[in-house]
Amino acid sequence: MGSNEFLFLLTGLKWTVLLSLVGFVGGGVFGLAIALMRVSERPLMERITAGYIALFQGTPLLMQLFVVYYGLALVGLKLDAWIAVAIGFTLHASAYLGEIWRGSIEAVPKGQTEAAKALSLNYVSRMRDVILPQAIRISLPATIGFLVQLIKGTSLAAIVGFTELTRAGNIVSNQIFQPLLVFGIVGILYFLLCWPLSLYGSHLERRMAIAAR
Amino acid sequence: MNYKLDFTPVIDGMPALLMGCLGTFLLALAGMALAIVIGVGGVILRDSRIAPVRWLVKAFVELIRNTPFLVQIFFIYFALPLAGLRLDPTPTAIIALGINGGAYAIEIIRGGVQSISKGQIEAGLALGLHKAQVFRLIVLKPALRAIFPSLTSQFVLLTLTTSIASAISAYELTSVAQRIESDSFRSFEVYGTITLFYLVISWVMMRFFAAISTRYFSYPVK
Numbered sequence: 001m002g003s004n005e006f007l008f009l010l011t012g013l014k015w016t017v018l019l020s021l022v023g024f025v026g027g028g029v030f031g032l033a034i035a036l037m038r039v040s041e042r043p044l045m046e047r048i049t050a051g052y053i054a055l056f057q058g059t060p061l062l063m064q065l066f067v068v069y070y071g072l073a074l075v076g077l078k079l080d081a082w083i084a085v086a087i088g089f090t091l092h093a094s095a096y097l098g099e100i101w102r103g104s105i106e107a108v109p110k111g112q113t114e115a116a117k118a119l120s121l122n123y124v125s126r127m128r129d130v131i132l133p134q135a136i137r138i139s140l141p142a143t144i145g146f147l148v149q150l151i152k153g154t155s156l157a158a159i160v161g162f163t164e165l166t167r168a169g170n171i172v173s174n175q176i177f178q179p180l181l182v183f184g185i186v187g188i189l190y191f192l193l194c195w196p197l198s199l200y201g202s203h204l205e206r207r208m209a210i211a212a213r
Numbered sequence: 214m215n216y217k218l219d220f221t222p223v224i225d226g227m228p229a230l231l232m233g234c235l236g237t238f239l240l241a242l243a244g245m246a247l248a249i250v251i252g253v254g255g256v257i258l259r260d261s262r263i264a265p266v267r268w269l270v271k272a273f274v275e276l277i278r279n280t281p282f283l284v285q286i287f288f289i290y291f292a293l294p295l296a297g298l299r300l301d302p303t304p305t306a307i308i309a310l311g312i313n314g315g316a317y318a319i320e321i322i323r324g325g326v327q328s329i330s331k332g333q334i335e336a337g338l339a340l341g342l343h344k345a346q347v348f349r350l351i352v353l354k355p356a357l358r359a360i361f362p363s364l365t366s367q368f369v370l371l372t373l374t375t376s377i378a379s380a381i382s383a384y385e386l387t388s389v390a391q392r393i394e395s396d397s398f399r400s401f402e403v404y405g406t407i408t409l410f411y412l413v414i415s416w417v418m419m420r421f422f423a424a425i426s427t428r429y430f431s432y433p434v435k
Contacts, residue, residue: 183287
């Protein structure tokens with residue numbers, strides 16, 4: 001494998017990182033909305049968001065990408081593959097992050113909400129200044145764990161035809177007929193991306209377990 | 214919007230799709246079985262007295278958990294023939310699923326084993342229980358109870374992951390759907406339908422595991 005092929009893999013890596021970031025940030029924004037709706041104590045909102053989460057957690061990510069990809073084309077939206085997969089990952093991430101953050105919001109002791117209400121803080125300030133800062137802390141290990149899952153998940157964009165790291169690996173391996181070498185390198189690149197995050201996540205988890213004792 | 218949904222190819226392909234569901238189920242079942250074997254073996258080796266063996270198990274777990282399944286299945290698909298194993302795509306997919314699920318199972322089972330305190334085993338022996346009884350009642354059952362939720366949700370995840378095995382055209386639901394799709398070009402209809410199939414499959418699995426859990430593990434702990 002020459003330096004050209006390796007550079008091509010690195011370009012793929014760049015798209016993997018970008019796609020993960022877009023999915024994570026977009027999923028974070030919608031996920032927060034879903035988490036808040038999920039704990040809103042309005043039955044209709046809670047049921048809709050519960051269904052949304054169950055739908056995404058009960059189906060393969062690959063199918064979600066397919067349905068979004070072909071579904072968008074079907075309603076007449078001629079979108080770039082890049083935009084279509086970005087939308088797919090955003091929806092996927094919003095469901096998972098929504099569920100993680102719902103759990104974290106509910107893990108904040110009830111007395112905090114009651115105290116904030118007693119101080120006559122309104123909803124926005126109660127959430128923004130009291131509940132969410134604590135919930136974010138609690139959710140951090142699981143959120144990082146999901147980010148790793150999302151980075152690995154972006155490899156499925158290769159099947160839809162988007163050239164990120166895995167598809168770049170496919171292309172290179174078809175060119176130079178050394179699939180083991182190429183997918184070995186691709187695997188190492190993913191590992192270098194994900195492992196530090198995983199380590200940081202379990203470090204946080206341990207620290208919180210100690211703090212809880 | 215002037216596209217008309219046409220489910221005829223889906224309806225015509227229904228027998229094939231249902232067979233595909235069976236394929237998915239069998240693939241997942243075989244993958245789980247292998248994952249449990251690797252999981253239990255890995256937990257035993259992880260406490261080995263030989264340090265390099267312990268490191269190998271840890272490295273294996275980290276490596277598998279931090280790389281995508283799609284890359285793993287490609288790697289295994291190309292690596293097995295070099296190791297002298299010429300297998301069809303479906304057995305290859307089972308091996309890949311087992312290895313992937315096994316790495317997660319090692320971590321989960323380890324947590325369960327650690328949850329049993331030594332004092333309980335000693336107490337059981339002191340009460341005159343037989344060694345086999347101690348293992349069954351004091352070690353195995355509580356450990357299974359402790360890991361049951363995370364192990365079973367890992368299994369549901371593994372079942373959903375089988376759809377990725379379509380990338381090496383193993384026999385399962387997604388690859389059957391891909392064949393119908395490429396014959397009919399009714400992509401949305403085909404994939405929308407099998408997405409619902411997957412939803413039903415994972416729902417049935419969760420219900421099944423929950424029923425087992427209430428049947429065998431709902432006894433007071435303290």
